[in-house]
Amino acid sequence: MLQTTLNNGHSMPMLGLGVSGMYGADAVRAIRSALTIGYRLIDTAAMYDNEAAVGRAVRESGIGRAEIFVTTKVKDTYQGYDSTIRAFEESLNRINCGYIDLYLLHWPSRSHRREMWRAMETLHQQGRIRSIGVCNYPIPLLEEFQDYADIVPAVNQVEFSPYLYSEDLLRYCQGQGIQLQAYSPLTQGKRLDDPRLIATAIKYGKTPAQIMLRWILHHGVSAIPKSNNVRRLRENLDIFDFDLLPEDLARLDGFHEGLRIFDDPMNYI
Structure with a gap:
């Protein structure tokens, strides 16, 4: 599995x-x-209500914990320093796999960004999380970190695809x-029938989904496609x-058209 080295030295698939x-059970x-x-990276979140299932699958897999990279995220309703610490404790207990590899702020808070990031830094400095990061942070919110952060986020997880090429x-x-x-690297299937994409897939003897994922990796971006279908799981990995x-x-x-499946993070500024 192709790995990247994060800015704190830890590796991530x-x-x-x-x-x-x-x-x-599903x-x-x-x-x-x-x-x-x-697969060696599993991405969950408190709001997905399946952290316990992730932990159980990891424990029952027979694969060493150190080989599996587990990500989870702070639920949006946990606002502020103390709430973020409590959110982490609850997620850690539900997952029950010893530690969390990457902990992310799920959406930018309109009014508590600084204290929530300070809580993330505290957890990291205590050695309780290996890496910390954010989701859905546009450039203006990333630039804010220069004013208050001691730790640069290791990861920024955003909606990204050929149809939302946020260059x-x-x-x-x-640069940082x-x-x-x-996330949603396959546009939740909304553009898999694009004739231009299909033509490219035929050229390489691959599927449209595989072309999209390969394009993402070519740009140095990590991807976390979602599927519970074994055939598609194999396809996405191939x-x-x-x-x-x-x-x-x-x-x-050139496929970029500003397609968003979810809310525009700029609405949180």
Whole structure:
């Protein structure tokens, strides 16, 4: 599995599994299947209500804990310093796998960003979290860190795909040593029938989803596609045996149309 080294020296797989919308025994089965196939990054969140299932799947997988990278996130309703500390304690207990590899602020708070990040730094400095980061932070909110942060976020997880090619944000994060990570990298299927994408997939003998994921990785962005279907899990992982030609990369860059599945983070400024 292709790895990236975060700005604090820890390694993270570039491709992982997002698990929103998976619950209970079904979630455990899907995650265990993914781990068996070769996934080593599992991305959950308190608001997904499946942290316990993630922890159970990891414990039952038979794979050493150190080989699996577990991400979770602060629930939006936990605002402020003390609430963020409490949110972490609750997530850690639910996952019950010893430690959390990456802890993220799920959405930017309109009024408590500084104290929430200070809580994240405290947890990191105490050695209770290996890496800390954010989700859905546009450039203006990332620039704020220069005013109050002692630790630069290791990861910024955002909506990102060929149809939402946030090039300025990517370049900014690269310049600051922040790893950009893509959620909804396959546009939740909304553009998989694009004839231009299908033509590129035929050219490489791959599927449209594989072309999109490969494009993302070519740009140095991590991706966490979601699926509980074993065939699609295998398909999403089978993207390391080819490279996109420069002209095809440029063509996919041109697919950008500002497509968002979720809310625009700029609304939180």
